[in-house]
Amino acid sequence: MAFETIIAEVQDHVSLIKLNRPDALNALNSVLLQELCAAVEEAEANDKVRCIVITGSEKAFAAGADIKEMAEMSFVDVFTGNLFADVNDRISAIRKPIIAAVSGYALGGGCEIAMMCDFIIAADTAKFGQPEINLGVIAGMGGSQRLTRFVGKSKSMDMNLTGRFMGAEEAERAGLVSRVVPAKKLIEEAMAAAQKIAEKSLLTAAAAKEAVNRSYELTLSEGILFERRVFHSMFATEDQKEGMAAFLEKREAQFRDK
Ligand code: HXC
Numbered sequence: 051m052a053f054e055t056i057i058a059e060v061q062d063h064v065s066l067i068k069l070n071r072p073d074a075l076n077a078l079n080s081v082l083l084q085e086l087c088a089a090v091e092e093a094e095a096n097d098k099v100r101c102i103v104i105t106g107s108e109k110a111f112a113a114g115a116d117i118k119e120m121a122e123m124s125f126v127d128v129f130t131g132n133l134f135a136d137v138n139d140r141i142s143a144i145r146k147p148i149i150a151a152v153s154g155y156a157l158g159g160g161c162e163i164a165m166m167c168d169f170i171i172a173a174d175t176a177k178f179g180q181p182e183i184n185l186g187v188i189a190g191m192g193g194s195q196r197l198t199r200f201v202g203k204s205k206s207m208d209m210n211l212t213g214r215f216m217g218a219e220e221a222e223r224a225g226l227v228s229r230v231v232p233a234k235k236l237i238e239e240a241m242a243a244a245q246k247i248a249e250k251s252l253l254t255a256a257a258a259k260e261a262v263n264r265s266y267e268l269t270l271s272e273g274i275l276f277e278r279r280v281f282h283s284m285f286a287t288e289d290q291k292e293g294m295a296a297f298l299e300k301r302e303a304q305f306r307d308k
Contacts, residue, residue, distance in 0.1 A: 051092060055082040058089040063100040063248040064241060065093035068107075075113035076106045078159045082116075086163070087140040094144050100248035100255075102144070103240050104167060105151040106160075108233060111176070114158025117185065134159070134191045141166045145256045147247050151240035152176045153233055157215070162191035165200065168259055170226065171240045172218040173233035178226060181213035199266060200226045251289035251305035 051058075057068040067089045069076040076082070086104070093099045106112055115134070123133070141148070141163070150156075150167035157179045164170050164178075180193040188194060189210060198206035201224040209216060218230045231239040247255060261277045268276060284290045288308040296303035 051088060053085045053089065055079070056085045056089055058092070060093075060096065060099055061241065062245060063098060064244040065089070065096070065099045065102045066237075066241065067093070067102065067104045069105070069112055070107075072107055072109075074116065075110035075155060076160065077113050077116040077118075078163070079116035079119050083134070083137050087137060090141060090144050090148065094146055099146065100252050101244040102146055102148040103151055103237075103244050104148060104163070105237065105240065106153065106156075108173075108175070109154040110160070111150070111152040111154060111156040111164060112160030113155045114160050114181070115190070137163075138166065138191050145259065146252065147244075147255055147259055149240055149244055149247075151236050152178075152227070153236050155179075155215075158182050158189065158193065159191050162189065162193050162196070165192055165196040165226075168262075169228040170221075171236065171243060172221055172227040172230050173236040174218050174230055175233045176218040176221065176227070176230075177215040178209075178221050179213065179215040180210045181215075183211060184213045197226070200224070249305075251287070251293070252307045253287060254284065254289055254293075254305075257284065 055071050057070050059066055067086065069082065069086070071077060071082060090102060093102045148167040150164040150170045152164050152170055153173035154175055155177050156164050158181060161178045161180060180189045180197060182189050182193070194206070194210055197209060205224055208214065216224070218227065221227045222230045257280050261280050264276050265273050289305045292305060293303045
């Protein structure tokens with residue numbers, strides 16, 4: 051599919067999706083959001099793709115929802131159109147692993163898209179924030195919910211109430227990002243992480259993703275039970291036989307997603 055506001059390409063087994071509205075710091079207008087959803091869904095359906103990386107430019111992952119587009123909307127417009135609900139639902143429904151590679155600004159909806167991914171690798175230039183309060187609104191795609199789960203109430207309140215930005219180092223310390231790398235190496239490092247994931251069984255990776263994500267929805271005992279059931283079910287796969295045989299035979303496993 052040809053896109054206007056993003057660039058999507060498959061490198062080896064990784065779909066690299068680059069947000070591309072440089073004049074607006076990748077502000078998330080409705081075209082970009084629809085194209086992003088379509089691109090991840092295309093990657094999900096493409097048998098060659100085993101992992102997805104979403105990134106932006108050096109200056110901005112995304113500076114938030116497009117303020118020009120939203121400024122004149124009424125309550126009736128956003129309520130009736132259920133503004134941004136489908137983005138959360140469509141990205142959350144992807145079963146293949148998704149990495150956000152963030153350089154520069156990841157603000158408002160930009161921070162929220164990054165948090166919808168399975169983990170975030172940040173350049174040392176990354177700046178995260180939920181500055182919606184400065185615009186007379188609050189976060190609308192998970193910034194008050196996911197951010198709180200990542201960094202805890204105190205820091206999430208600080209971010210959501212003051213609208214201040216959080217640098218990469220603080221974000222790593224707070225658990226928002228999994229690692230910080232030099233800006234020049236961001237894509238290389240994110241693609242290397244994606245390649246590592248692409249070498250695994252896609253079946254097992256999807257199961258691991260599902261199990262970790264359940265931890266947000268369930269009590270600990272229910273979550274452990276869910277994990278154990280999924281763990282047990284792995285023994286019905288060929289990839290479990292192959293993975294364990296390969297270890298014992300001291301060779302690389304050849305997973306077949308079966
Ligand atoms: C529309 C935006 C934009 C945005 C930047 N631009 N952010 N346009 N929506 N969110 C545009 C600017 O208008 C400008 O266009 C161009 O991008 C460059 O931006 P500058 O401000 O000139 O750059 P700079 O001085 O470097 O400042 C960078 C910045 C600032 C600190 C990131 O742009 C900024 O504060 N942006 C808004 C951040 C924000 O409030 N995000 C939350 C949005 S609300 P022109 O044409 O003037 O050159 C949100 C709601 C979430 O996300 C709800 C669910 C999605």
